[in-house]
Amino acid sequence: MSSSRRKFIQQSAVLATVTGVTTAFPAWTTLAVQRQKKIRVGAIGINGMGWSDLNAILKHPDVQCTALCDVDQNVLDKRSKELADQGIQTKGYNNYRDLLASKDVDAVIIGTPDHWHCLIMTEACAAGKDVYVEKPLGNSIAECQAMVAAAGKYNRIVQVGQWQRSQKHFRDAVAFVHTGKLGKIRLVKAWAYQGWMKSIPVKPVAPVPEGVDYDLWLGPAKKRPFNPNRFHFDFRWFWDYAGGLMTDWGVHMLDYALMGMKATTPKSIMAAGGKFAYPNDAAETPDTLTTVYEFDDFNIQWEHANGIDGGPYGRNHGVAFIGNNGTLVVDREGWEVIPEGERMEAVPLQQKVDDGLTLHAANFIEAVKSRDKTSLHAPIEAGAHIAIFAQMGNIAFRTGKKIYWNEAKQQFNEADANQLITAPYHNGYTLPTLR
Structure with a gap:
């Protein structure tokens, strides 16, 4: 990765302890043990792409789905039954934090609406879970930066759902x-x-x-x-x-x-x-x-x-x-x-000639097993880079002017564009920050 790209996605602060999760679970004792065991997967947000992602991941022989989570009980009941009909028994949750606290989950799929990606991914990393997160990675430039920092701080395997990278x-x-x-x-x-x-x-x-x-x-x-x-x-x-x-x-x-x-x-x-x-x-x-x-x-x-x-x-x-x-x-x-x-x-x-989503899911699971981040087809740095790039387009549209990115300062030259670098948080939630 070029130094310019590193600077483009680097985090300018240090990720604070994420609300509700304070310590990372210990890693599996040896790589050999990890390669032999089933990867226990929980899916958060299972109405649309989260469900497609789960089904793609379940095609891997070393995966076991143990948990599902959705704020809509109707969706949760529907998906739980669909898995049960295949002989897959799962525990259901409405609150993602309850799923993250489960010791029966090694990795999570995040298929929620975009505005939830950042909070859930950072908390999942802090909880010692590896993550497959849907695109776009974050709903703002600041969120993407925080997510890259979290993955690095907690040393987690994070694949972004840019599945065309596997085709x-x-x-x-x-x-x-x-x-x-x-x-x-x-x-x-x-x-x-x-x-x-x-x-x-x-x-x-x-x-x-x-x-x-x-x-x-x-x-x-x-x-x-x-x-x-x-x-x-x-x-x-x-x-x-x-x-x-x-x-x-x-x-x-x-x-x-x-x-x-x-x-x-x-x-x-x-x-x-x-x-x-x-x-x-x-x-x-x-x-x-x-x-x-x-x-x-x-x-x-x-x-x-x-x-x-x-x-x-x-x-x-x-x-x-x-x-x-x-x-x-x-x-x-x-x-x-x-x-x-x-x-x-x-x-x-x-x-x-191939099915990109199935290959992308398999690539994630193989990286989880090997602990080799370099083998990921869409690592979090790549997902952050393109999500930030797209966010820049929206910011230009919303400001109605030509805008210029200052690489050294990691901000725009235009004050009104800088107001859109961070999405506003409400209802007592705060953007994860690093310290």
């Missing part, structure tokens, strides 16, 4: 970019056009659904009356809990843009967009956005659009490395090279 065709595409055959690359485009994402109709506040611990669901987010628009999947379209498509899909596509260009910190960021498709619906985050990251001799451009599938190169998502000799385009289905006239030969579509 062969994505790695092959980046390897081709690095050959230089595309010639000078002056622009990289990354995008997500999401036709499935329709308008969210405005709904009135409603009673909290039976079985839901809504106060615990809110956690550090601003106290608000319950509204179904903000619950479960749709939380990602509200600033209190997430960052819209910029962080939801941007962390996947922009991750490979950065890898292909071996890029770290941008010189400047500017963004423009808004609610152009659905101006009067309930969502807060922009349904249409263009973000430009400036580097020394190339730009990276992000764009997204809800309700439209017709993205660049006929793909609804992807990354395009635009070089003088040709353009390489990669998405989840494969990669190809489109030549610029006669300057190079075309490369026909190289289709995907």
